[in-house]
Amino acid sequence: MSGLEITLTGADFLWPGGPGPGPLTIRDGRIADTPAPRRVDLAGFLVLPGMVDAHGDGFEHHLAPRRGALTEPALGLPAAEAELAASGITTAMLAQFVSWEGGMRGPEFAARMLAALDRARDTLATDLRVQLRLETMFLDAYPALEEMVARHRIGYVVFNDHVPHAALAAGKRPPRLTGQALKAGRSPEAHLALLRHLHGNAAGVPAALDALAARLIAQGVRLGSHDDSTAAERRAAHARGAHISEFPESVAAAEAAREMGCAVVMGAPNLVRGGSHKGNAGAREMVAAGLVTALASDYHPPSLARAAFALVDAGLCDLAAAWRLVSRGPARMLGLEDRGALRPGLRADLTVIEPATRRVAATISGGRVSYLAGEAAARFLG
Structure with missing residues (x-):
C-alpha cells in the first residue's frame, strides 16, 4: 500500500x-x-x-458479532480496523485476553487471532498491536502466554484477576455465573468447578507471577496491572515490574501509581459519560487531579476523541493538553517515540x-x- x-x-x-x-x-x-x-x-x-489507543477490546464485537458466533479472526480484523480508523485512531493496542473465561478470551483463540493479525498486518493502514491480558489465577496458561509473546513479539502484557474470590471464599454462588458459563460454552456446574479450582490457586500465584514477570521483563516486555483497587495492590504490582496501571478503581490506587512514577490509563467512555459504569473512580476527576497519563478507548473507539474535547469543554485543560492524553502520552508510555x-x-x-x-x-x-x-x-x- x-x-x-x-x-x-x-x-x-x-x-x-x-x-x-x-x-x-x-x-x-x-x-x-x-x-x-x-x-x-x-x-x-x-x-x-x-491518536494512540493504549487499550481497546471493542474489536471483540467484530470478531464475534453474536454470542458463540466466533468468526475466523481474519474476517473480523479489517472491520475492527475500519472502526478504529473512522474514530481517528492511527495506532491501536488490541487488548486480547488469555483467560479461563474461554471462547474468544481463551488462549486457543488468542493464538488464532495473533496468527491472523500477523498475516493481515501489511494490508492494514492502522498500526494494530496486541496487549495480552493474562488472568493471573490461570496458572495453566502461563506457558502458552510466554510462547505467544515470543512467537508474535508481543511487547505489552497486563495482569488481571477477575475470579470472584469473595463469593467463593464465602461458599456462595458467584453472580452472573450462568451467563459467564454460557459465554464460555460450559455448563454452570462445570464453570463453578473451574472457578473453585482457580480460587484454590491463590496461594501459589504470587511466586509464579513474580517469576513470570521477571522472565517477560528480561525479554523487554512492558508490564501493567488492570483494575488496581487499592494503593497496596498498586505497590505490589509495581514491585513485580508492572509499571502501568490500567483503569485503577480508586483515586488512592492512582495516586500510589503516580508517586512511584508509574503511568495511569483511564477509559475514555468513563470520562465521556461522567463516571464509571461500575461505580469506580471517575476519569474526569483523575485528569483534573493530574493523575492520568493516557486515555484509552476501552470498549468504544469513538469515545477517544470525544473525551479529549469533553475535557476542553469542561475547562479542565486546553486542547493541546487534552490531546496529549490520546496521542503523545500513550505513545511515550508504550515506548513508541516515533509518533x-x-x-x-x-x-x-x-x-x-x-x-x-x-x-x-x-x-x-x-x-x-x-x-x-x-x-x-x-x-x-x-
Whole structure:
C-alpha cells in the first residue's frame, strides 16, 4: 500500500508548541520538512496528531458479532480496523485476553487471532498491536502466554484477576455465573468447578507471577496491572515490574501509581459519560487531579476523541493538553517515540477533525489514508 507525498495547507495544526498554521508535508510515511509538489487546502479543518489507543477490546464485537458466533479472526480484523480508523485512531493496542473465561478470551483463540493479525498486518493502514491480558489465577496458561509473546513479539502484557474470590471464599454462588458459563460454552456446574479450582490457586500465584514477570521483563516486555483497587495492590504490582496501571478503581490506587512514577490509563467512555459504569473512580476527576497519563478507548473507539474535547469543554485543560492524553502520552508510555506529535521525522499519523461537528474527517496512519469522508475527501480527491 503506497503512502502519500503531499503538503497540507490552510488548516489549524496542533504543533508541539501549540496550535498554529501550516503547511505540513507527508513523504515516505513521515512528516517532512520540505514541501511536496501536490498541495491540499484543508482550510476550516483541524489537523491533530494521530491518536494512540493504549487499550481497546471493542474489536471483540467484530470478531464475534453474536454470542458463540466466533468468526475466523481474519474476517473480523479489517472491520475492527475500519472502526478504529473512522474514530481517528492511527495506532491501536488490541487488548486480547488469555483467560479461563474461554471462547474468544481463551488462549486457543488468542493464538488464532495473533496468527491472523500477523498475516493481515501489511494490508492494514492502522498500526494494530496486541496487549495480552493474562488472568493471573490461570496458572495453566502461563506457558502458552510466554510462547505467544515470543512467537508474535508481543511487547505489552497486563495482569488481571477477575475470579470472584469473595463469593467463593464465602461458599456462595458467584453472580452472573450462568451467563459467564454460557459465554464460555460450559455448563454452570462445570464453570463453578473451574472457578473453585482457580480460587484454590491463590496461594501459589504470587511466586509464579513474580517469576513470570521477571522472565517477560528480561525479554523487554512492558508490564501493567488492570483494575488496581487499592494503593497496596498498586505497590505490589509495581514491585513485580508492572509499571502501568490500567483503569485503577480508586483515586488512592492512582495516586500510589503516580508517586512511584508509574503511568495511569483511564477509559475514555468513563470520562465521556461522567463516571464509571461500575461505580469506580471517575476519569474526569483523575485528569483534573493530574493523575492520568493516557486515555484509552476501552470498549468504544469513538469515545477517544470525544473525551479529549469533553475535557476542553469542561475547562479542565486546553486542547493541546487534552490531546496529549490520546496521542503523545500513550505513545511515550508504550515506548513508541516515533509518533504522537506533528514534528518532522516522526511518523505521519494525523487525525483531521471538522471543528463545528468534531467529527473525524480523515485519518492518516504512517502516511497512508485509513479513513476519508465528506468535504475532506473532496479536497483530497479534487
